[in-house]
Amino acid sequence: MLMTLATRSLWHRRWPVLLIILSLCLALTAALSVERIKTLAKTGFEQSLSGVDLIVGAPGGDVQTLLYTVFHLGEPTQNLSLQPLTELIEQLPVAWWTPIALGDSHRGYRVIATQANFFEHVQSAGKRPIELATGRIFSAPPEVVLGHQVAASLGYSLGDQIVLQHGTAELGRQHDDLPFEVVGILAPTGTPNDQAVFTSLEGFGLIHAGWIGGKTQFSARDILASIKSTDQLRPKTVTAAYIGLKSRLDVFTVQRAIEDDTGQPLDAVLPAVALAKLWNLVGLTDRLFTVISGVLMSIAFLSLITMSLSNIDSRRREMSLLRLVGAPPKTILLLLALEAVLISLASGIIALALVTGVEWAAGRWLSDAIGISATLRWPNLLEWCVLGGAILASVLSIGPAAIQLYQTSARAGLTR
Amino acid sequence: MSIYVDNLSVSLGPRTLSFPRIDLATGSTALLTGPSGCGKSTLLNILSALQPNACGTCQVAGTAVTELRGRAADRFRAENIGMISQTLDLIGYLNAYQNVQLGVQFQSTAKRDKAVQSLDSDALFDRLGLTGANLTGPVSKLSVGQQQRVAVARALAGQPAVILADEPTSALDPESTAAFIQLLLENLDRQRQTLLMVSHDHGLSEFMDHRIEMSTC
Numbered sequence: 001m002l003m004t005l006a007t008r009s010l011w012h013r014r015w016p017v018l019l020i021i022l023s024l025c026l027a028l029t030a031a032l033s034v035e036r037i038k039t040l041a042k043t044g045f046e047q048s049l050s051g052v053d054l055i056v057g058a059p060g061g062d063v064q065t066l067l068y069t070v071f072h073l074g075e076p077t078q079n080l081s082l083q084p085l086t087e088l089i090e091q092l093p094v095a096w097w098t099p100i101a102l103g104d105s106h107r108g109y110r111v112i113a114t115q116a117n118f119f120e121h122v123q124s125a126g127k128r129p130i131e132l133a134t135g136r137i138f139s140a141p142p143e144v145v146l147g148h149q150v151a152a153s154l155g156y157s158l159g160d161q162i163v164l165q166h167g168t169a170e171l172g173r174q175h176d177d178l179p180f181e182v183v184g185i186l187a188p189t190g191t192p193n194d195q196a197v198f199t200s201l202e203g204f205g206l207i208h209a210g211w212i213g214g215k216t217q218f219s220a221r222d223i224l225a226s227i228k229s230t231d232q233l234r235p236k237t238v239t240a241a242y243i244g245l246k247s248r249l250d251v252f253t254v255q256r257a258i259e260d261d262t263g264q265p266l267d268a269v270l271p272a273v274a275l276a277k278l279w280n281l282v283g284l285t286d287r288l289f290t291v292i293s294g295v296l297m298s299i300a301f302l303s304l305i306t307m308s309l310s311n312i313d314s315r316r317r318e319m320s321l322l323r324l325v326g327a328p329p330k331t332i333l334l335l336l337a338l339e340a341v342l343i344s345l346a347s348g349i350i351a352l353a354l355v356t357g358v359e360w361a362a363g364r365w366l367s368d369a370i371g372i373s374a375t376l377r378w379p380n381l382l383e384w385c386v387l388g389g390a391i392l393a394s395v396l397s398i399g400p401a402a403i404q405l406y407q408t409s410a411r412a413g414l415t416r
Numbered sequence: 417m418s419i420y421v422d423n424l425s426v427s428l429g430p431r432t433l434s435f436p437r438i439d440l441a442t443g444s445t446a447l448l449t450g451p452s453g454c455g456k457s458t459l460l461n462i463l464s465a466l467q468p469n470a471c472g473t474c475q476v477a478g479t480a481v482t483e484l485r486g487r488a489a490d491r492f493r494a495e496n497i498g499m500i501s502q503t504l505d506l507i508g509y510l511n512a513y514q515n516v517q518l519g520v521q522f523q524s525t526a527k528r529d530k531a532v533q534s535l536d537s538d539a540l541f542d543r544l545g546l547t548g549a550n551l552t553g554p555v556s557k558l559s560v561g562q563q564q565r566v567a568v569a570r571a572l573a574g575q576p577a578v579i580l581a582d583e584p585t586s587a588l589d590p591e592s593t594a595a596f597i598q599l600l601l602e603n604l605d606r607q608r609q610t611l612l613m614v615s616h617d618h619g620l621s622e623f624m625d626h627r628i629e630m631s632t633c
Binding site: 001004005008009011012317318320321322323324325326327328331 | 464495
């Protein structure tokens with residue numbers, strides 16, 4: 001009977017109730033969206049570098065190493081000598097490793113010189129392997145593979161010739177004596193690799209081999225024609241190295257071995273730890289999202305309290321009648337609470353459906369933009385908490401109205 | 417006896433209302449008259465355990481109602497009192513059946529089961545002349561006369577010991593008033609139910625066994 005009363009009463013007041021549901025629904029949609037965007041952003045951020053157990057770079061702090069190797073921000077303090085680095089790493093229990101050399105760019109996008117095994121071991125966001133959208137991985141110089149966003153924004157396709165630029169400043173000198181051919185374009189990875197131009201270490205070595213004193217002294221084309229093996233083009237120094245271990249249990253042992261090496265000063269950075277540190281540094285956005293959710297929810301519940309209070313007059317008679325036929329005060333309160341639960345439940349279900357629908361519909365875009373596969377899923381614990389909190393808050397928000405109605409109905413008798 | 421009031425008074429702020437002696441046997445009917453503001457409705461509130469601070473003797477269906485508090489008062493009202501008022505006191509968005517159902521909803525399980533078992537809403541509606549009315553739609557869509565009949569049906573549904581009616585005919589013309597009173601009296605279980613009706617219409621006393629005049633304010 002209580003449910004019948006609640007549902008009929010809500011239906012009877014359907015227009016104001018619909019407005020309350022709409023207002024709550026909007027607030028919940030915003031709060032759930034913010035929560036999902038926050039989760040997606042954090043997941044995307046934490047997956048900026050997947051599949052790598054250690055990054056070896058010049059000393060300078062783990063966040064700085066992460067910034068210039070993964071996010072292409074800033075510069076290393078110094079380069080690493082490749083020969084002693086190779087000798088050191090080959091003594092350690094590593095499953096794979098690949099050096100990376102940075103320093104050049106193409107129209108604002110960083111060039112990453114590395115080996116072909118980079119694409120076998122470094123992963124996309126969501127721990128998926130890096131895949132080619134089209135073409136193949138570079139082999140002999142001068143060849144490049146473009147990140148998805150580079151190709152999309154600059155309109156490159158396979159077979160196009162591009163000129164790399166020395167340094168990352170906009171007005172840097174061009175290595176225009178040897179254009180590189182686009183041989184592959186990566187599928188979206190959802191990592192900063194989408195904004196990178198990849199070439200081989202040998203290609204990187206080639207364009208710098210004749211580069212003396214900031215000028216081209218020998219044509220790269222001539223050098224390429226004169227060498228017997230491209231191995232001769234491998235640079236003597238690199239910027240950093242990515243390492244994958246045979247067993248993750250060895251991570252601290254290997255880290256210590258690298259940092260204790262006396263050959264050259266090295267830092268070995270755990271990417272997950274450095275990413276978490278960096279997220280905490282930029283976590284203001286995270287807290288801002290939470291504050292925005294809170295404000296939106298508060299506004300919605302204030303409007304709910306206002307609407308409940310403004311409804312009192314029209315409901316006094318109804319409550320008095322219930323008291324006349326013997327309804328105890330707790331039944332009146334239960335009825336009001338049940339109505340509030342039904343309203344917030346309806347709002348929550350609609351908001352959840354909206355957010356899930358939008359996330360699902362925007363899945364392709366999200367995948368391209370931040371590499372996160374947005375799939376249909378149950379709400380996570382935090383989202384359940386938001387929904388549960390909304391129900392609890394809506395029950396509490398009818399408190400002032402309920403107290404007034406209860407006091408009135410308890411006094412009410414035949415005199416009205 | 418069904419209603420026994422003696423030496424009863426109640427303080428409402430600075431004002432104290434005193435009530436006449438009433439002694440109504442089970443199955444009897446009485447008309448309570450008096451000028452406006454003399455406490456007729458307040459007396460009905462006391463009889464239905466809605467006015468807790470009354471002093472004196474007030475027994476309804478064998479229960480001293482002035483001593484009832486909280487849940488006991490609510491349960492007493494649900495099981496022993498049937499209310500009919502000039503404002504009809506129906507919940508407009510419920511249909512006639514649901515309004516009648518309210519009449520038994522808050523009784524104890526045993527009494528409710530018994531009442532529900534013997535409650536034949538359709539038969540009751542037929543007896544009250546509601547055949548043909550749209551009883552499954554919101555009761556607010558019915559005419560005033562039909563709503564009055566539904567209110568009577570709800571008051572009778574719980575098989576209460578006492579029916580308290582507060583000026584139920586004030587909005588009716590004399591002809592409709594007579595018909596309504598006839599209908600109400602015909603449907604009372606005269607073996608078990610007592611009717612106390614408040615009205616300014618002294619003419620209704622011809623339908624009742626007793627007339628109680630409240631002249632003192």
